[in-house]
């Protein structure tokens with residue numbers, strides 16, 4: 001199956017399970033509506049694809065990894081809702097639509113994020129593999145640590161690498177490792193996938209920074225040029241546009257190299273690296 005087709009199938013499987021999770025989410029109409037609004041706002045479902053892809057690559061049954069894939073996407077969505085809040089990034093648009101607090105008000109947006117995080121862990125608890133739970137919990141917590149370091153850094157580049165490794169990379173790594181652990185990955189595979197996901201996370205963040213300079217707001221579904229206006233800590237500010245592009249290429253090469261132990265079975269991940277390196281959205 002071609003990679004794009006496989007990504008569509010993974011997104012479909014994820015959406016179906018997310019639909020079920022949100023249907024069982026309880027009786028508050030406002031909470032359900034606001035959580036639903038952001039979960040089904042048109043995200044790329046990249047983290048679920050990484051999770052299901054890792055499980056499949058190691059010979060597991062993808063459906064065993066679906067709860068983990070959904071949990072990671074729920075955590076990702078909560079982080080975007082909270083990141084857009086006026087007290088954090090103050091973004092009016094997300095995934096091409098008014099951000100959650102613009103649609104539901106700030107208090108409801110905070111609660112929607114809280115609800116999604118709780119649902120993520122409720123969803124994960126059906127997997128009887130403590131290491132899967134631990135991998136996702138570590139990713140969720142590291143992401144928050146990254147956000148906190150970013151706030152404290154106040155534009156100072158000193159902790160740049162740590163901030164982005166934690167803020168963006170940790171949840172990507174969590175998705176990959178959780179998927180692998182659902183397939184009972186051995187330590188050697190986990191170590192190679194840790195190296196892959198760290199480089200892939202860097203690639204993803206750097207291409208995001210490049211798109212904020214060169215990308216199209218409509219295709220991205222969010223404002224562009226904000227990083228520079230707000231003097232944010234980005235790889236473009238640190239390395240210049242050409243330097244950031246070189247950094248992305250090098251991260252892609254290192255991510256590919258980390259996949260060597262998996263041989264031809266890693267074709268899906270190799271294509272994802274290529275798609276990410278050349279992405280427009």
Ligand code: GRG
Pocket residue numbers: 042043044045046076079080082083088095143144147167168205208281
């Ligand atoms: C508020 C606790 C808390 C954490 C926020 C992840 C994060 C930390 C903030 C989100 C903003 C940001 C710049 C994240 C970097 C990662 C990134 C580019 C996220 C967007 O991910 P995509 O492109 O989004 O996969 P879609 O919409 O496709 O799911």
